[in-house]
Amino acid sequence: MKNILKINNLSKNFGNVSAVNNVNLAVEVGSIHSVIGPNGAGKSTFFNMISGVLPPSSGKVYYKNNDITGFESYKLPHMGIAKCFQITNVFPKLSVRENVWSSVFSCARKSKFDFFKPLSNFKYIAEETEKIISDVGLSHKINDKAEELSHGQQRMLEMAITLGAKPELLLLDEPTQGLAPEATLEMTKLIQKLSKKHTILLIEHKMHIVMEISKVITVLNFGEVIDEGTPSEVKESKKVQDAYLGRG
Ligand SMILES: Nc1ncnc2c1ncn2[C@@H]1O[C@H](COP(=O)(O)OP(=O)(O)O)[C@@H](O)[C@H]1O
Ligand SMILES: [Mg+2]
Numbered sequence: 001m002k003n004i005l006k007i008n009n010l011s012k013n014f015g016n017v018s019a020v021n022n023v024n025l026a027v028e029v030g031s032i033h034s035v036i037g038p039n040g041a042g043k044s045t046f047f048n049m050i051s052g053v054l055p056p057s058s059g060k061v062y063y064k065n066n067d068i069t070g071f072e073s074y075k076l077p078h079m080g081i082a083k084c085f086q087i088t089n090v091f092p093k094l095s096v097r098e099n100v101w102s103s104v105f106s107c108a109r110k111s112k113f114d115f116f117k118p119l120s121n122f123k124y125i126a127e128e129t130e131k132i133i134s135d136v137g138l139s140h141k142i143n144d145k146a147e148e149l150s151h152g153q154q155r156m157l158e159m160a161i162t163l164g165a166k167p168e169l170l171l172l173d174e175p176t177q178g179l180a181p182e183a184t185l186e187m188t189k190l191i192q193k194l195s196k197k198h199t200i201l202l203i204e205h206k207m208h209i210v211m212e213i214s215k216v217i218t219v220l221n222f223g224e225v226i227d228e229g230t231p232s233e234v235k236e237s238k239k240v241q242d243a244y245l246g247r248g
Contacts, residue, residue, distance in 0.1 A: 001064060002028060003026040003067065004029045004063065004064060004168065004169055004199050005025075005026070005062070005072070005156070006025075007025040009058065009060070010046070010049060010058075010061065011023070011055045011058045012045050012049055019223050020046050020056075020220075020233045021042075022224065023046060025218050025225070027169070028215070029199055032191065032192070032200045032215055033197070034203070034213075034218070035201070035204070035217055035219075035220060036204055036220070036234075037221050038221060038225075041221050041223070042220050042222070042224075043173075044173060044203070046203070046220065048132070050107060050171060050201070051081075051083040051171050052070075052071050052075065053073060055070045061205045063079060063102045064184075077107060077167065078107075080167055080168035080172070082163075083170075083171035084159055084173070089103075089161055090146045090154060091146060092145065094146060095150070096133060096146060096157055096160075097130075097133065097142045097146060099236060100132055100164055101126070103165060103194045104125050105125050106164075108120045108128075132163050132164060133160055134170040135163070136156040136190060137156060138160065151178070151183070152186065152187075156187070156190070159175070167198055168198060169198065169200075169201065170200045170201070172191065174205060175187050175191065176205055184209070202214065211231045211234075215230070217234045221243040226239045226243060227239050
């Protein structure tokens with residue numbers, strides 16, 4: 001299996017507005033594949049159709065060659081797909097550890113882990129929780145309540161909660177939106193690190209972020225794919241430059 005996700009002729013209309021029009025895209029296993037475009041290009045609509053928030057008007061979504069078109073969001077984590085930064089599922093009064101623990105716990109119960117060895121299961125969950133918290137750089141805050149974290153740290157916690165589901169495919173919608181430059185850099189580095197273990201579909205408005213970390217970039221404008229290629233190919237593209245200058 002070369003492509004973990006395949007999108008065929010995906011479209012979404014809102015009345016007469018064609019928000020996404022006949023988009024085709026294939027995400028290769030192990031890659032960071034970014035979808036960029038100016039405001040209003042259709043990025044969020046596209047993301048919402050893949051992540052089960054909006055049913056497509058037409059077209060198909062295949063995950064590992066299975067048709068998941070129109071599957072509701074709640075079904076996706078169990079299949080290995082997780083999304084971040086759409087809804088915040090942080091419990092403010094719980095600690096960082098408790099927030100991540102509950103995510104690891106709820107997914108571990110539904111998967112391959114042995115029900116008949118509850119003690120080893122709990123040990124696994126505790127260790128996995130600490131590992132994920134360390135991966136997102138929050139070990140020093142592990143016992144702090146979520147509500148006491150800075151904005152940037154809360155976003156890292158959201159990422160940790162998402163990772164608790166052990167996704168193979170991680171869907172990220174503008175993960176650096178609203179972050180200060182330093183936190184943006186940290187998030188970008190984290191995404192790069194996570195790509196060693198997860199395939200990542202990254203929806204992003206900011207060009208410089210995707211240029212640094214993507215393997216493939218698909219560019220949307222007015223709901224349609226106007227270009228696709230490596231970061232250097234997209235950087236040179238006249239069509240892309242015009243789209244960003246015209247509407248950026
Ligand atoms: N729920 C909706 N109802 C009507 N029009 C919408 C809705 N959501 C998005 N649109 C329109 O679809 C187009 C694409 O929007 P969106 O997907 O949010 O773009 P982006 O995320 O790239 O900024 C825009 O013209 C927007 O106004
Ligand atoms: Mg958007």
